[in-house]
Amino acid sequence: MILSTRFQICVSLFLMSLIAATLKRSSIQSFIYPITRPTVSRAMHIQSIPMWEGTGNNYAYLVTDDKSKEAVIIDPANPPEVLPVLKEKTDGGDIKLSKIINTHHHHDHAGGNVEILKHFKLPIIGGKDCTKVTETPSHNSTFTIGDSIKVTALHTPCHTQDSICYFVEDGSDKAVFTGDTLFIGGCGRFFEGNAKEMHTALNEVLGGLPDDTKVYPGHEYTKGNVRFAKKVLNNDAIKKLDEYSQANKETQGKFTIGDEKQHNVFMRVNDPDIQQLVGQTEPVEVMRTLREMKDRS
Ligand SMILES: [Zn+2]
Secondary structure, eight states, X not given: OHHHHHHHHHHHHHHHHHHHHHHIIIIIHHHHHHHHSOOSOXXXXXXXXXXXXXXXXXXXXXXXXXXXXXXXXXXXXXHHHHHHHHHHHHHTTSOEEEEEEOSOSOHHHHTTHHHHHHHOOOOEEOOTTSTTOOBOOOTTOEEEETTTEEEEEEEOOSSXXXXXXXXXXXXXXXXXXXXXXXXXXXXXXXXXXXXXXHHHIIIIIITTSOTTOXXXXXXXXXXXXXXHHHHHOOOHHHHHHHHHHHHOSOOTTSSBHHHHHHHOGGGOTTOHHHHHHHTOOSHHHHHHHXXXXXXXX
């Protein structure tokens, strides 16, 4: 008797859970699904094109609005490595190339413009000293790629006076192309500028971007940058970057502005440990001393 009652309870519990599961799958899910479906479009696609691997370790970037297929190519400095990608994608109807964008005038960034123009008739957006430049956007001015991607030009003079970083947004997706101004865990040399300008570029202009903005620099320099960072500071973020760069050949797009504020010593000029090591407290002087130390390292 007790056994059969237990059996009945078990059967009814089983049936109830079965009904509940069916309800969950059908009515509840069909009720919730339209609401939880992503409403924000994610049309931005970024393709890295490594160039001069093993020497310059540069990156060109192809940024495409997947909806309209409009695309721009950033710093296509070595045409033999970039043109095959562009040709395959344009011939296959995957992209409609609309612009060449340059981060600064150096040959390993803007030096491919003339050759690319022979194959694609395109305007060149870039700093004033870039080869064949057709338009230099003013600081904070914007343009679009297709319907979804908004680009904001950010002037960051120092590495060169014509350095421009490009902040791109597609809904909640955010990225910044930093040329030779900001690298993962480091910054560019002060060829045409000074420490005050780099402090402004890194810690005000780029540091002012949302923390979840992914960083796409002009070179893969992370391993060397970590080697230097470890001599200056030992925090968990630098240890993490060290491990990541040992295990991964490419680090572009894997770290954010928020990460840089933790592991990039040039974005930690207010860190008391760094200030003590360099013997300076004024942020611009800390920046100057760090860069001199890195140049000597
Ligand atoms: Zn450069």
